[in-house]
Amino acid sequence: MASMLSILIPLLIGLFISVAIIVREGRWGEWLLAIFLAPGIGIAISSVLYFFWVIVFQPFYLLPGYLALEAGLTIILAAVVWAKFRRTILPPPMAFWKGWLAARPWSFRTWIGIAGAFVLLVSLANFVEDWTLAFFAAPDGNWDAWGIWNLHARFIHSGELWRNGFSAEMTWWSHPDYPLLLPGFIARVWALIASSSQYVPALVELCFILCILGIIVASVGLLRDWKLAIFAGLFTLAILYDSLNMQQYADMPLAFFILATNLLLWLVDSRKNQPQLLFLAGVMAGAAIWTKNEGWALLLAIVSVESVIILVEKPKFRDLINGWVWFGAGIAPLVITTLVFKLCVAPPNDIVDSLSAQDVLAKISDLSRYALIWQSIADQFFKIGLLKVGLLPVLIGFVLVVGWNKIPRSTAWIGLRLIVIALVYFGIYVLSPHRLEWHLSTSLDRLFDQIIPTLILMVFLFVNSLEDIS
Amino acid sequence: MKYRLEIGLILFLALFFISINDPFVYIGNIQKASPDLRTPAQYECIASSVPETAQILVFSRSDGTFDWSTYNFLFTRSQYFLVPRVMNYTEISSTGMFGKYKWFLAIRMDAQALDPIIRQSGLQVVKSCDTITVLKSAE
Numbered sequence: 001m002a003s004m005l006s007i008l009i010p011l012l013i014g015l016f017i018s019v020a021i022i023v024r025e026g027r028w029g030e031w032l033l034a035i036f037l038a039p040g041i042g043i044a045i046s047s048v049l050y051f052f053w054v055i056v057f058q059p060f061y062l063l064p065g066y067l068a069l070e071a072g073l074t075i076i077l078a079a080v081v082w083a084k085f086r087r088t089i090l091p092p093p094m095a096f097w098k099g100w101l102a103a104r105p106w107s108f109r110t111w112i113g114i115a116g117a118f119v120l121l122v123s124l125a126n127f128v129e130d131w132t133l134a135f136f137a138a139p140d141g142n143w144d145a146w147g148i149w150n151l152h153a154r155f156i157h158s159g160e161l162w163r164n165g166f167s168a169e170m171t172w173w174s175h176p177d178y179p180l181l182l183p184g185f186i187a188r189v190w191a192l193i194a195s196s197s198q199y200v201p202a203l204v205e206l207c208f209i210l211c212i213l214g215i216i217v218a219s220v221g222l223l224r225d226w227k228l229a230i231f232a233g234l235f236t237l238a239i240l241y242d243s244l245n246m247q248q249y250a251d252m253p254l255a256f257f258i259l260a261t262n263l264l265l266w267l268v269d270s271r272k273n274q275p276q277l278l279f280l281a282g283v284m285a286g287a288a289i290w291t292k293n294e295g296w297a298l299l300l301a302i303v304s305v306e307s308v309i310i311l312v313e314k315p316k317f318r319d320l321i322n323g324w325v326w327f328g329a330g331i332a333p334l335v336i337t338t339l340v341f342k343l344c345v346a347p348p349n350d351i352v353d354s355l356s357a358q359d360v361l362a363k364i365s366d367l368s369r370y371a372l373i374w375q376s377i378a379d380q381f382f383k384i385g386l387l388k389v390g391l392l393p394v395l396i397g398f399v400l401v402v403g404w405n406k407i408p409r410s411t412a413w414i415g416l417r418l419i420v421i422a423l424v425y426f427g428i429y430v431l432s433p434h435r436l437e438w439h440l441s442t443s444l445d446r447l448f449d450q451i452i453p454t455l456i457l458m459v460f461l462f463v464n465s466l467e468d469i470s
Numbered sequence: 471m472k473y474r475l476e477i478g479l480i481l482f483l484a485l486f487f488i489s490i491n492d493p494f495v496y497i498g499n500i501q502k503a504s505p506d507l508r509t510p511a512q513y514e515c516i517a518s519s520v521p522e523t524a525q526i527l528v529f530s531r532s533d534g535t536f537d538w539s540t541y542n543f544l545f546t547r548s549q550y551f552l553v554p555r556v557m558n559y560t561e562i563s564s565t566g567m568f569g570k571y572k573w574f575l576a577i578r579m580d581a582q583a584l585d586p587i588i589r590q591s592g593l594q595v596v597k598s599c600d601t602i603t604v605l606k607s608a609e
Contacts, residue, residue, distance in 0.1 A: 122491060123491060127490070
């Protein structure tokens with residue numbers, strides 16, 4: 001019972017929140033999008049609650065009380081959703097297929113879409129099989145999983161001495177300052193099921209991976225058309241294969257939150273008068289910060305791009321403040337949680353702690369570092385993803401074949417945010433205290449993987465719909 | 471060209487299908503997975519006098535080569551732990567990480583084979599387990 005509740009409750013918490021905010025017209029795409037956004041929301045909230053529970057009560061104490069706290073939150077959210085949707089908004093079960101079948105006679109492009117759906121399903125089955133093989137080959141995950149993320153979860157789960165795992169005595173490469181969304185949630189499930197099962201971190205990772213795919217397919221299907229959604233899914237699956245080389249890392253959860261934040265900010269522009277979307281975008285951005293330090297780069301990107309939007313679009317002051325209040329209400333709890341962890345529990349970050357003004361100047365003025373970083377980026381550009389010729393060149397080829405009419409501003413803002421994030425990553429490499437070749441070789445591909453799902457979403461939000469092309 | 475888009479889409483689909491469902495990649499994954507599946511899986515270490523919290527390195531040897539399994543985790547007095555993977559020694563040493571351990575505990579799976587590597591890497595054995603029991607092995 002506790003095992004089932006430990007998984008079910010966060011999923012329900014996330015589902016009630018996402019349904020209340022995302023579902024408006026009751027379309028299939030809205031429901032799917034809400035379902036795929038839900039696990040990330042629920043995991044983030046549960047992780048925060050459990051972190052404070054551990055701080056106050058230490059692990060293993062009053063766990064029934066903790067479960068009651070989460071259950072109470074679930075019931076409150078269920079009541080909110082019930083109050084909002086008294087009349088049913090479930091889509092007619094056959095509406096999608098009826099509309100689809102009525103479109104006959106099918107064009108050649110429809111048959112290509114059907115073939116694409118077949119390739120996507122076969123490839124997805126293949127991916128799950130490969131993921132299963134990879135899991136049994138390394139059930140504790142790869143290096144960073146057992147050296148950082150699961151190690152932290154084990155410390156939290158260990159009992160009264162859990163803070164030792166986040167002391168300055170830990171070696172730098174176990175990164176005791178890394179935030180705790182993933183370790184906190186894993187430790188929470190371990191505590192509730194009374195077992196540090198290897199399946200927990202692995203399945204949490206798989207959940208994030210499949211939700212990234214689901215969000216992209218559902219959102220492109222909802223906002224554009226289903227044929228584009230299938231190709232978006234194929235591109236996404238090709239990049240998700242990289243996760244097999246970094247099992248149980250926090251990079252895919254971070255990719256999920258960067259993707260979800262950008263999608264929700266895009267929806268804010270397309271759906272006027274629904275500021276709750278900003279609240280949810282804030283939650284997702286906060287969850288990114290609570291997942292990895294790179295989440296701060298996302299926040300910087302959001303603030304920078306919003307500043308540009310203020311200059312370009314000149315919104316009314318009242319609307320501006322209103323929007324920031326909603327966004328702030330979503331992000332604040334997670335940022336505060338991260339700051340509590342950073343200030344009260346964790347030692348200083350190894351990169352920040354090692355910087356001196358003299359060192360910074362020396363590294364900034366060292367042109368060989370820039371050359372090495374650029375060279376590594378160029379190498380990854382042609383290498384990243386599972387496709388035989390590199391995913392990014394193929395994505396560019398797809399855009400050129402399909403074409404585009406006009407890039408909407410809200411889509412361009414996504415690109416601008418990604419550029420800011422990429423610049424922050426670049427700057428971190430320039431200032432890295434570690435041997436640069438090693439730092440690049442062990443992390444650059446993961447940074448690409450963090451932002452490419454969002455890049456794929458952006459591309460499929462502006463390319464031509466396949467039916468639009470004559 | 472009239473069917474430029476259709477030809478392009480079919481080529482994209484073919485590329486995805488061949489790349490993601492490549493039988494050679496699939497076979498490669500199995501081959502890659504197999505040696506790891508054969509490595510010893512679970513051990514018990516009972517140590518009488520170790521720090522309450524320590525970072526642990528577990529060294530093991532497989533197939534007569536100097537491949538190492540390493541595992542860094544919380545150590546509290548007596549605990550089960552896993553040796554999930556094999557890493558190449560040069561791969562680890564190139565990161566320069568060994569010298570950074572505050573505490574570590576070398577568990578001697580094969581003392582004769584292990585000692586030269588420990589000396590070569592400059593490691594200092596702080597503690598070693600009093601007893602090691604293999605609980606489960608996939609071999």
